[in-house]
Amino acid sequence: MLMKNLNYFLVDYQSNVIHDFTFHSFKRTSLKYLNIGGHLRVIEIDAFAPLEFFSSLIIPNQNFLKLSSTLPDLHVFENRQMDELDLSNDFDNYGEYVLSADLFAYIGNICVKKLSLGWNGMRRIDATAFQKMKYKHCLETLNLNNNDFDYHQDLIILYVIVFINIKRIDISSITSKSFENIRKQKSNSRRPLDHRLIFDTRSDWSIILPSSLKFLNASFIIGRNNLINSITFKGITRLKIIDVTYSSLDDCNYTINGLQNVVILNISHLKCGLLNPNLAICLQFGTIDNAKFFTKYWSKR
Numbered sequence: 226m227l228m229k230n231l232n233y234f235l236v237d238y239q240s241n242v243i244h245d246f247t248f249h250s251f252k253r254t255s256l257k258y259l260n261i262g263g264h265l266r267v268i269e270i271d272a273f274a275p276l277e278f279f280s281s282l283i284i285p286n287q288n289f290l291k292l293s294s295t296l297p298d299l300h301v302f303e304n305r306q307m308d309e310l311d312l313s314n315d316f317d318n319y320g321e322y323v324l325s326a327d328l329f330a331y332i333g334n335i336c337v338k339k340l341s342l343g344w345n346g347m348r349r350i351d352a353t354a355f356q357k358m359k360y361k362h363c364l365e366t367l368n369l370n371n372n373d374f375d376y377h378q379d380l381i382i383l384y385v386i387v388f389i390n391i392k393r394i395d396i397s398s399i400t401s402k403s404f405e406n407i408r409k410q411k412s413n414s415r416r417p418l419d420h421r422l423i424f425d426t427r428s429d430w431s432i433i434l435p436s437s438l439k440f441l442n443a444s445f446i447i448g449r450n451n452l453i454n455s456i457t458f459k460g461i462t463r464l465k466i467i468d469v470t471y472s473s474l475d476d477c478n479y480t481i482n483g484l485q486n487v488v489i490l491n492i493s494h495l496k497c498g499l500l501n502p503n504l505a506i507c508l509q510f511g512t513i514d515n516a517k518f519f520t521k522y523w524s525k526r
Contacts, residue, residue, distance in 0.1 A: 231256050238263035243272045251275055259283065265290055274301045285313040292321040296331040307337040313368070314344035322348040326357050333358030339366040343395070347372040355384045364388045368395040382443070383432065391435050398445040427454035427479070434458060440466045448474035458483035470494055477501060
């Protein structure tokens with residue numbers, strides 16, 4: 226029996242392999258949303274080709290898919306408009322922790338609105354991967370949460386400037402598991418590992434974010450020991466909510482500017498080793514005087 230009006234299909238897939246012929250019977254249906262559960266290990270290269278009207282692919286928590294062989298399977302969606310692509314918690318067991326620009330191009334060639342790549346143990350995303358996306362203007366929601374980015378990518382938020390229509394970004398818990406140990410080693414060592422620690426030279430940072438951004442989740446992040454004098458956010462005319470709950474920073478001895486349109490700033494359980502006494506004044510009376518604060522500040526010991 227052909228279900229021509231089928232739009233939504235959720236399946237607990239019992240096999241380890243999705244074959245090229247698996248969805249052949251769906252070719253003449255109007256299926257738009259596919260949510261696959263199970264324990265997949267392999268998706269054959271043209272498995273999704275029969276899904277002509279497809280717009281949402283949800284295949285999270287597979288654990289044993291390979292990054293290098295799964296992303297090429299998305300070639301059948303090239304130049305297509307999609308609402309959502311969820312590949313969360315799929316690639317954490319084969320040691321493929323670097324997302325190259327070539328691999329990311331299989332995603333970038335799709336006009337997708339919501340992209341979820343969280344919980345994959347990623348260490349690094351190629352610096353040019355976002356920039357080379359063919360349809361970067363389509364992306365509205367980006368979830369990179371709970372990856373293990375190394376300290377070279379602690380400013381990954383700067384990459385998102387290329388997404389001119391982005392509305393929501395989740396980079397919560399993206400700190401590498403090994404970074405806390407590295408930071409402790411630095412704090413216990415008598416030898417300065419950063420020349421700025423010798424002269425206490427602080428820099429002024431200017432961070433440009435997309436004007437379309439409305440919500441930024443940067444909670445549960447362990448920050449590096451960057452010596453900063455001030456941070457000025459630019460371009461964020463629509464940003465309403467910033468969440469930095471339970472994040473931990475060695476140094477908060479700086480001022481923040483440019484958040485005049487923020488409505489909610491959640492700094493509950495934010496931990497700082499050194500807090501600038503003027504920071505609260507800056508937040509209350511200058512930068513975001515219309516904000517609602519959710520605070521339960523814990524100083525670090």
